[in-house]
Amino acid sequence: MKRARQNPNSPAGQAEQRGANQRLLLGLSIHPPVIFQGFGSCSSSANSGMGRLQKILIPFLGLVLAFWFYSARDTFKPEMLRGKRVIVTGASTGIGEQIAYHLARMGSHILITARTEAKLQNVVQRCLELGAASARFVSGTMEDTAFAQHVVREAQTSLGGLDMLILNHVGASYFGFFDGDVEHVRKLLEINFLSYVAMTTSALPMLKESEGSIVVVSSMAGKVGFPFTVPYSATKFALDGFFSSLRQEFAIQSINVSITLCILGFIDTERAVRAAAEVLRERPAPRDECALEILKGAALRRRELYYRYSSTRLPLLLRDCAAELLDYLVRSRYRLRGPRRPPPSALSRGHRGEGGGRRAPPLPVPASPPPVRDARAAPAGTKRGPQRRLRALLAPPGRGKLIINKVY
Numbered sequence: 001m002k003r004a005r006q007n008p009n010s011p012a013g014q015a016e017q018r019g020a021n022q023r024l025l026l027g028l029s030i031h032p033p034v035i036f037q038g039f040g041s042c043s044s045s046a047n048s049g050m051g052r053l054q055k056i057l058i059p060f061l062g063l064v065l066a067f068w069f070y071s072a073r074d075t076f077k078p079e080m081l082r083g084k085r086v087i088v089t090g091a092s093t094g095i096g097e098q099i100a101y102h103l104a105r106m107g108s109h110i111l112i113t114a115r116t117e118a119k120l121q122n123v124v125q126r127c128l129e130l131g132a133a134s135a136r137f138v139s140g141t142m143e144d145t146a147f148a149q150h151v152v153r154e155a156q157t158s159l160g161g162l163d164m165l166i167l168n169h170v171g172a173s174y175f176g177f178f179d180g181d182v183e184h185v186r187k188l189l190e191i192n193f194l195s196y197v198a199m200t201t202s203a204l205p206m207l208k209e210s211e212g213s214i215v216v217v218s219s220m221a222g223k224v225g226f227p228f229t230v231p232y233s234a235t236k237f238a239l240d241g242f243f244s245s246l247r248q249e250f251a252i253q254s255i256n257v258s259i260t261l262c263i264l265g266f267i268d269t270e271r272a273v274r275a276a277a278e279v280l281r282e283r284p285a286p287r288d289e290c291a292l293e294i295l296k297g298a299a300l301r302r303r304e305l306y307y308r309y310s311s312t313r314l315p316l317l318l319r320d321c322a323a324e325l326l327d328y329l330v331r332s333r334y335r336l337r338g339p340r341r342p343p344p345s346a347l348s349r350g351h352r353g354e355g356g357g358r359r360a361p362p363l364p365v366p367a368s369p370p371p372v373r374d375a376r377a378a379p380a381g382t383k384r385g386p387q388r389r390l391r392a393l394l395a396p397p398g399r400g401k402l403i404i405n406k407v408y
């Protein structure tokens with residue numbers, strides 16, 4: 001039977017409304033047990049557990065959605081770099097060369113630099129074939145900060161300004177235990193660090209004008225201690241300190257120049273593979289993909305870029321909560337083998353570090369990597385059993401020397 005609706009302002013209407021509210025409250029208090037009746041003997045502690053789970057789950061889902069929304073907001077498009085004026089250092093080979101080719105395909109104006117003129121000429125030629133708006137080079141060494149400043153001036157005169165400064169070059173170092181050569185550390189700091197500072201300082205007026213970007217190519221070895229690359233790691237840590245602090249000052253001064261620090265894992269460039277492939281347990285990532293990721297990060301003005309994510313960002317999550325585990329994981333990336341002594345001829349050549357006799361003589365630095373050999377190896381022709389191989393692998397590094405090699 002249909003009842004006539006009361007006027008909500010009349011006493012009878014208000015009584016009806018109160019009744020409806022009570023029925024609604026009653027309904028709410030009855031429904032949850034009905035909903036969860038499938039759980040049978042679900043106790044109140046289970047309900048409170050469920051409540052706690054909801055309290056965690058809902059904010060977590062909110063965070064995931066916010067992250068997804070934030071990261072989906074900006075997507076990279078090659079047009080972002082069309083017509084941009086870009087300097088790429090260390091572009092005669094390796095990752096820098098690939099960055100130049102990607103920029104060429106995107107139609108940028110490119111100024112590349114390194115020491116080897118013949119290689120730079122080839123890269124410029126290829127860039128023009130790939131569609132660069134313009135391509136040119138300046139050759140010289142970054143050991144000299146005056147040269148670093150000269151490259152920036154060249155951009156000003158030939159390109160009329162600058163939108164992006166990609167700092168990528170790296171000086172040769174050795175791969176092995178720290179040999180105590182302080183002069184080598186100083187030289188490497190000049191190439192890998194001071195020249196980056198000098199170029200940034202000179203380029204800043206142009207970058208401020210264009211609201212441009214600085215891209216700093218660094219390494220996992222610049223975020224966490226790596227063995228066998230002590231001088232190199234020191235220079236990469238220095239880059240993080242300088243550019244992360246500079247980013248803070250830009251924010252305070254409202255300077256709209258982005259700084260992207262690129263944290264790279266093992267990449268398949270010729271020199272890195274030659275130096276480390278035999279001792280590293282991981283496969284190198286492709287340099288052309290790495291170069292593209294660097295450009296994406298730069299165009300999207302990311303503060304840091306990790307490539308590959310799985311071998312860089314994820315392990316770094318351990319840094320604050322389980323630093324020793326991370327150190328262990330880093331060490332476990334290496335195939336450590338037994339002692340390898342330098343040939344007597346190399347020691348008598350007056351190698352660096354000799355003289356005072358205070359430290360163990362360093363190993364020679366061969367032009368090409370020697371085969372990694374165990375001095376306790378069985379004579380040629382005899383097979384080593386699995387146990388001996390395992391012992392050789394697990395030999396503590398202090399008992400022997402690892403191979404020494406150029407770069408990284």
Ligand code: NDP
Nearest residue numbers: 090092093094095114115116141142169170219267269272
């Ligand atoms: P490469 O050794 O392949 O290339 C280095 C570049 O720097 C070359 O163009 C070289 O040219 C130039 N260069 C070397 N010394 C000088 C100098 N004194 N003055 C000016 N230019 C110089 O390096 P990658 O491509 O492998 O590495 C590029 C960047 O990526 C580096 O910053 C490196 O630290 C980083 N990285 C690389 C990793 C890898 O596994 N490959 C891992 C982590 C980080 P030239 O000899 O003609 O001067």
